Amino acid sequence: MPDTTRSRFKAKLLRPKKSDDGAPWAFVVLPKDASAKLPRRGRTTVAGSINGHGFQATLEPDGQLSHWLRLEQALLAHAGVNVGEVATLEIAALADEPDPEAPSDLLEALAGAPEAGAVWEETTNIARLDWIHWITSAKQAKTRAKRVADACDMLASGKRRVCCFDPSGYYSKAFRAPEVAE
Known part of the structure; x- marks a missing residue:
């Protein structure tokens, strides 16, 4: 059975305006058609590759019914790509969402x-x-x-889901991709 969540696309690697921990990293906003193939508009874990170098990551919602992907500097170095360059990415949602790390x-x-x-x-x-x-x-x-x-x-009280929470950020505008550094 083919993986209907798989997408391949080219994207420019963007530098965030602010870094929460000071370490360098980049991000990519997924094309709408790639995001539309994913099973949910909220956080989704994917297996992927950047310029042929594999990774597993959790995509974040961008509040526009799409997702964005944080790419750590070590992965960028391994893939031989820098911020500002265009890379080839391939992603597919994992069949089973891994157990998340609770704070x-x-x-x-x-x-x-x-x-x-x-x-x-x-x-x-x-x-x-x-x-x-x-x-x-x-x-x-x-x-x-x-x-x-x-x-x-x-x-x-027995509730298994967060009530009144929009995991995509679309209605609440709670989530968005980072601002791009100039």
Whole structure:
């Protein structure tokens, strides 16, 4: 059976205006047709290659019903490509979304709330990914702490999905690709 999520395209490697950790990296905004083949508009893990060099990464939603991909400097060096150049990329969604790494503040809260922890363990990886994205997308520490507490309350009450959360960012404009450095 052919992989209907597979896409091959050329894209210019862009430098972000701001780097959260100071380390150099690049990004690519996926063409709309490549993004449309993916199983979801939210975070999606893909296996891919850049100029023939393989990687696995999680695509982020761009708030425009597409995705963007962060490319670390080590991968760029391995692929022999630099920011500003055009590279050939190939991506395909993984058949099974891997278990996401939960942030430590959420894990601590779940450890202190056994009912919530039990429901967390029973949820799908995609649902966990949405919970994590909702929590980590908070811009302020106070908002993040409230979301962690609210997540525990919702999970303890049996909710397996974040209510009122748009994982694509399209309706809430919560997510977008980085701004391009000039």
